[in-house]
Amino acid sequence: MAAVPAQQMQTEAHITVQDLTMAYGDFVIQRDLNFVVRRGDIFIIMGGSGCGKSTLLRHLIGLKAPAKGEVFYDDVNFWRAEPDEQERMKRKFGVLFQSGALWSSLTLAENVALPLGEYMDLSPTRIREVVSLKLALVGLAGFEEFYPSEISGGMQKRAGLARAMALDPDILFFDEPSAGLDPISSRRLDDLILELRDSLGATVVVVTHELASIFAIGNNSVFLDPESKTMIATGDPKDLVESENPTVRTFLTRGES
Amino acid sequence: MKEALNPAEVAEAAVESVTTENNTPGQRYQLSFERPTDNALLVRLAGRWRLEEKLPPVTEVQAQLESGAAVTRVQLDTTRLAAWDTGLLTFLAGLYTLCQKRGIAFDNAGLPDGVRKLIDLAFAVPPQKDTGRRGELPPVLARIGDATLKLLRGAPEMIGFIGKVTLSLGRLVRGRAQYRRSDLMLIIQDVGPQALPIVSLISFLVGLIVAYMGAVQLAQFGAQIYIADLVGIGVVREMGALMTGIIIAGRTGAAFAAQLGTMQVNEEIDAFKALGISPMDFLVLPRMLALIIMMPLLVLYADIVGVLAGMFVANTTFDISVFEYYQQTARALDLRHFAVGISKGTVYGILIAIAGCLRGMQCGRSAQAVGQATTSAVVTSIVFIVIAASLMTIMFQKLGI
Ligand SMILES: Nc1ncnc2c1ncn2[C@@H]1O[C@H](COP(=O)(O)OP(=O)(O)OP(=O)(O)O)[C@@H](O)[C@H]1O
Numbered sequence: 059m060a061a062v063p064a065q066q067m068q069t070e071a072h073i074t075v076q077d078l079t080m081a082y083g084d085f086v087i088q089r090d091l092n093f094v095v096r097r098g099d100i101f102i103i104m105g106g107s108g109c110g111k112s113t114l115l116r117h118l119i120g121l122k123a124p125a126k127g128e129v130f131y132d133d134v135n136f137w138r139a140e141p142d143e144q145e146r147m148k149r150k151f152g153v154l155f156q157s158g159a160l161w162s163s164l165t166l167a168e169n170v171a172l173p174l175g176e177y178m179d180l181s182p183t184r185i186r187e188v189v190s191l192k193l194a195l196v197g198l199a200g201f202e203e204f205y206p207s208e209i210s211g212g213m214q215k216r217a218g219l220a221r222a223m224a225l226d227p228d229i230l231f232f233d234e235p236s237a238g239l240d241p242i243s244s245r246r247l248d249d250l251i252l253e254l255r256d257s258l259g260a261t262v263v264v265v266t267h268e269l270a271s272i273f274a275i276g277n278n279s280v281f282l283d284p285e286s287k288t289m290i291a292t293g294d295p296k297d298l299v300e301s302e303n304p305t306v307r308t309f310l311t312r313g314e315s
Numbered sequence: 316m317k318e319a320l321n322p323a324e325v326a327e328a329a330v331e332s333v334t335t336e337n338n339t340p341g342q343r344y345q346l347s348f349e350r351p352t353d354n355a356l357l358v359r360l361a362g363r364w365r366l367e368e369k370l371p372p373v374t375e376v377q378a379q380l381e382s383g384a385a386v387t388r389v390q391l392d393t394t395r396l397a398a399w400d401t402g403l404l405t406f407l408a409g410l411y412t413l414c415q416k417r418g419i420a421f422d423n424a425g426l427p428d429g430v431r432k433l434i435d436l437a438f439a440v441p442p443q444k445d446t447g448r449r450g451e452l453p454p455v456l457a458r459i460g461d462a463t464l465k466l467l468r469g470a471p472e473m474i475g476f477i478g479k480v481t482l483s484l485g486r487l488v489r490g491r492a493q494y495r496r497s498d499l500m501l502i503i504q505d506v507g508p509q510a511l512p513i514v515s516l517i518s519f520l521v522g523l524i525v526a527y528m529g530a531v532q533l534a535q536f537g538a539q540i541y542i543a544d545l546v547g548i549g550v551v552r553e554m555g556a557l558m559t560g561i562i563i564a565g566r567t568g569a570a571f572a573a574q575l576g577t578m579q580v581n582e583e584i585d586a587f588k589a590l591g592i593s594p595m596d597f598l599v600l601p602r603m604l605a606l607i608i609m610m611p612l613l614v615l616y617a618d619i620v621g622v623l624a625g626m627f628v629a630n631t632t633f634d635i636s637v638f639e640y641y642q643q644t645a646r647a648l649d650l651r652h653f654a655v656g657i658s659k660g661t662v663y664g665i666l667i668a669i670a671g672c673l674r675g676m677q678c679g680r681s682a683q684a685v686g687q688a689t690t691s692a693v694v695t696s697i698v699f700i701v702i703a704a705s706l707m708t709i710m711f712q713k714l715g716i
């Protein structure tokens with residue numbers, strides 16, 4: 059899997075979203091979303107605060123059924139699949155929630171170890187090694203025995219990231235991974251995301267507002283607009299800077315051009 | 316696994332090449348060693364290095380380092396590596412740490428690009444040291460000591476809390492306490508009217524039991540009419556308040572602890588403090604007031620239901636008319652008995668509010684801590700109630716009330 063170059067993988071669709079409408083009861087958040095995430099993409103979900111980015115992630119990771127429309131993983135229609143099939147697909151996802159969502163009564167090591175223990179047949183020593191490696195990758199080596207309440211907000215985010223990577227998932231979903239991180243950690247996180255894609259062949263879906271990150275790592279994106287309640291752009295963020303849509307252009311240039 | 320090998324054999328083998336293989340069909344990795352020069356060790360990794368294969372521990376390399384001439388440099392060859400994931404990375408991270416510990420150079424030139432970058436990332440931030448944390452449990456004696464100290468610290472904390480509540484009540488009296496009337500009303504509704512069904516059920520059944528058991532005995536002397544005295548005095552002075560106290564401890568005390576505990580977890584209490592609002596005034600005071608106001612009413616209600624249950628038993632099973640029963644009860648009871656029962660109930664209410672709020676405010680920052688706070692609130696309330704009940708019963712006896 060490491061042998062397949064990233065460029066080659068980026069031709070086949072990995073996630074396909076068709077005519078998706080998101081709503082809480084009668085309150086429609088976004089409608090008519092259509093986009094494709096290709097295998098090996100680093101796909102950015104952009105848009106102003108409250109436009110429905112986290113909600114879109116919840117539809118993609120199987121936490122909330124869409125009001126209308128389909129989500130395909132490869133050729134399988136996720137929301138029409140049997141529950142067993144859905145569980146099998148979910149096991150290939152790694153998710154970082156916006157609030158970190160670490161299990162508060164487990165230490166960081168136990169948080170990362172839990173998915174490994176549940177889904178893989180590994181010895182306790184091996185699990186400990188994997189846990190240390192994952193925590194080291196997010197710069198948290200030595201914090202194994204801390205509880206989530208005993209580390210900072212940014213550290214909780216990074217620990218959540220380590221947990222999301224625990225099972226070497228096919229697809230990683232990150233909700234604002236760099237919120238609360240300093241520029242250096244944020245940069246290291248971008249490097250990590252690129253490496254996860256290049257080396258382990260993962261597809262990565264990221265919600266982020268950091269322009270630097272968007273341009274550094276993103277090669278595909280969707281832009282959600284809260285006013286028209288639909289997507290107004292999709293494609294490589296570097297091309298979207300030239301978009302004729304003023305909202306998108308202003309967002310990507312911070313209104314400076 | 317290495318103990319089986321004779322060190323001399325290992326040294327000899329190392330000169331040519333030692334190979335460890337996992338030959339389960341479909342799952343194979345190869346680990347072999349070579350000595351290109353006297354003080355360099357070449358580690359050759361081939362095949363599938365994935366987590367689900369039972370990969371070798373780093374101690375295999377360590378055994379190589381320890382045999383033969385001293386090694387100053389570890390080189391890697393991964394040209395025949397077929398597939399890899401975290402399994403390979405953990406092995407290499409272990410090897411890297413081992414080399415660092417022994418002052419051996421780790422030459423990563425032979426690694427695939429991606430692996431090299433990930434290993435670099437993993438060691439970009441040096442591990443945090445001196446965190447005072449160890450994975451294993453402290454020895455038994457230390458744990459007993461810790462538990463004892465914690466228990467001893469509990470008493471001053473509780474007294475401190477009672478002090479703070481008193482100060483807060485003082486501010487209330489002077490009209491300077493900061494809390495919201497609407498909160499108080501909501502809590503009152505939750506504590507009082509919403510508890511009526513369960514209070515009715517329990518007091519009716521307790522009244523029924525007291526009446527029935529008493530009547531069977533009294534009937535032996537033809538003194539069934541004294542059921543009214545027995546139930547009246549028993550329920551009004553003691554059982555009504557006690558039962559209500561225990562119900563409210565389980566219902567409301569637990570709710571208080573869970574509410575305040577969750578607020579502690581979400582840093583909501585810190586947010587009040589940061590704003591300069593005393594959580595004592597804003598959160599504890601209305602809860603305390605609600606119980607002080609509602610407990611007497613609930614106890615009175617429980618007393619009446621209990622007496623009615625006695626009347627029901629007397630009327631249906633022992634043919635005592637409602638009017639007779641009422642007359643006898645009125646003779647047996649006077650306001651004094653109600654005052655005793657209601658004052659007991661009020662004390663229980665205060666104790667429940669203290670226990671529930673104290674445990675909630677002491678809650679740690681995890682979901683499990685909220686559970687512990689809730690359990691502890693109920694246990695503490697019930698212990699307080701039982702102790703207070705005994706003390707007050709003795710006190711009222713001595714005072715002849
Ligand atoms: N459980 C819910 N019930 C009702 N409405 C909700 C719920 N969760 C979110 N919403 C609404 O959905 C909209 C989108 O919320 P969402 O959390 O997806 O925003 P977001 O794009 O992730 O914003 P941010 O960048 O601030 O995280 C908001 O208007 C919010 O009010």
Ligand SMILES: [Mg+2]
Nearest residue numbers: 111112156233
């Ligand atoms: Mg969000």
